[in-house]
Amino acid sequence: MTKNILEVKGLKTYYRTRLKEQVFAVDGVDFVLEEGKTLGIAGESGCGKSTLALSLMGFYFPPLHYQSGSIVINGIDIMKLKKEELRSKILGREIAYIPQAAMNALNPTLKIIRFIEDMMKVHRPELSKKQVWEMAAERFETLNLSPNVLNSFPNELSGGMKQRTVIAISTILNPKVLIADEPTSALDVSSQKVVIKLLKDLLDKQFIKSLVFITHELPLLYHVTDDIMVMYAGEIVERGTSHEMIFDSIHPYTKKLMGSIIVPEEGMKGHKLSAIPGAPPNLKNVPAGCRFSDRCSYATDACMTGKVESKMVDDRTYRCLYDVEILKEWYAHE
Ligand SMILES: Nc1ncnc2c1ncn2[C@@H]1O[C@H](COP(=O)(O)OP(=O)(O)OP(=O)(O)O)[C@@H](O)[C@H]1O
Numbered sequence: 001m002t003k004n005i006l007e008v009k010g011l012k013t014y015y016r017t018r019l020k021e022q023v024f025a026v027d028g029v030d031f032v033l034e035e036g037k038t039l040g041i042a043g044e045s046g047c048g049k050s051t052l053a054l055s056l057m058g059f060y061f062p063p064l065h066y067q068s069g070s071i072v073i074n075g076i077d078i079m080k081l082k083k084e085e086l087r088s089k090i091l092g093r094e095i096a097y098i099p100q101a102a103m104n105a106l107n108p109t110l111k112i113i114r115f116i117e118d119m120m121k122v123h124r125p126e127l128s129k130k131q132v133w134e135m136a137a138e139r140f141e142t143l144n145l146s147p148n149v150l151n152s153f154p155n156e157l158s159g160g161m162k163q164r165t166v167i168a169i170s171t172i173l174n175p176k177v178l179i180a181d182e183p184t185s186a187l188d189v190s191s192q193k194v195v196i197k198l199l200k201d202l203l204d205k206q207f208i209k210s211l212v213f214i215t216h217e218l219p220l221l222y223h224v225t226d227d228i229m230v231m232y233a234g235e236i237v238e239r240g241t242s243h244e245m246i247f248d249s250i251h252p253y254t255k256k257l258m259g260s261i262i263v264p265e266e267g268m269k270g271h272k273l274s275a276i277p278g279a280p281p282n283l284k285n286v287p288a289g290c291r292f293s294d295r296c297s298y299a300t301d302a303c304m305t306g307k308v309e310s311k312m313v314d315d316r317t318y319r320c321l322y323d324v325e326i327l328k329e330w331y332a333h334e
Pocket residue numbers: 015016017023025043044045046047048049050051052063283
C-alpha cells in the first residue's frame with residue numbers, strides 16, 4: 001500500500017509588506033506526495049513556488065505569515081508543533097529544503113565539514129568530531145563526492161561541486177522529503193546532469209524517500225519527476241503525470257506554459273514555441289474569477305466571476321470552469 005509522505009490541505013500563507021499590504025502567495029493549496037514519488041512544481045516567476053516550499057518547512061518568519069491549512073509530514077501535523085520541536089524533530093530529519101542559490105549562501109570562511117558538525121551538534125550530539133568526519137566521508141564517497149571536499153572552503157569548489165555538496169549536506173540525516181528549489185539553475189549543462197544524477201542517487205539509495213523539485217526548466221522536470229504540479233497566482237491549476245502534463249495538458253495555462261518551453265530533448269521537439277502574453281495578476285489583489293482569465297484565449301464572461309474550484313478527472317486535477325471534453329474540443333480546433 002502506498003503511503004503519503006506529505007499531505008497539504010487548504011494551505012494559505014501570505015506576506016505582509018512594509019505598507020501593511022497582504023500578498024497572497026499560497027492561496028488554498030492542496031496536494032499529496034506519496035512515498036517514493038518525485039513531484040515537480042512549475043509555473044512562471046512570482047506564482048508562489050518558492051513561498052510554497054518555505055511554507056511547507058514551517059518557515060514562518062515575517063514578512064511570511066501562516067493563515068490556515070494543514071501540513072502533515074510522515075503523519076506529523078507540523079503546524080501543531082512548537083518552533084523548537086519543528087527544528088529538532090522535523091527539519092533535516094523528516095523534510096529538508098535547498099533554497100534557491102543555497103550554494104552561494106555558504107559561509108566562505110568555514111570548511112565544509114563545519115556545516116556538517118554544526119548540524120550534528122543539534123541532531124546527533126552524542127557523536128564525536130571523528131565520528132562525524134567518518135560518517136560524512138562515507139556519505140560523500142557513496143554519492144561519488146571526494147571526502148577531500150570536507151576539508152575545502154566553499155570558494156575552492158566549482159559551482160556544480162558546491163551545489164552537490166549543499167545537497168549532500170542537506171540530506172545527511174536521511175530526510176523523508178527533499179524540496180529542491182531551482183537546484184540546477186545557474187549551472188552549465190554538464191553540471192546540471194551531475195546534480196540530477198545525485199538527486200536520483202539519493203532516491204535510489206533511499207537516503208531520501210521523495211523529492212519535490214521546483215524549476216522553470218520544464219524539460220528537466222519531464223526527465224526527473226513522476227508528476228508535475230503547475231502553480232498560477234498562488235493556486236495549483238493542474239496536476240498530472242509528467243507525460244500527461246507536457247503532452248496532454250488540460251488547463252489552458254498549462255497548455256500555454258508547456259508550449260512556451262524551449263526543448264532540446266528528443267521526443268519533445270516540434271513542441272510549439274510561444275510566449276504567454278501578459279503577466280500573472282498582482283497577488284495583493286487577485287481577480288474574482290479564474291486568475292488566468294485575462295490571459296486565456298478561451299475565457300468567457302463566466303470565467304471572470306465566482307471562484308473556480310479544482311476538479312478531479314481520473315488521477316488528474318485541474319482548476320478550470322470548463323470540462324475536459326470542452327477544452328479538448330477547443331484545442332482540437334486551434
Ligand atoms: N518578502 C516578500 N515580501 C512580499 N512579497 C513577496 C516576498 N517574497 C515574495 N513575494 C511575492 O510573493 C509572490 C510569490 O513569490 P515566489 O517567490 O514564491 O514565486 P516563485 O513562483 O517562486 O517565483 P520565482 O520562480 O521567481 O522564484 C510574488 O508575488 C512575490 O512578489
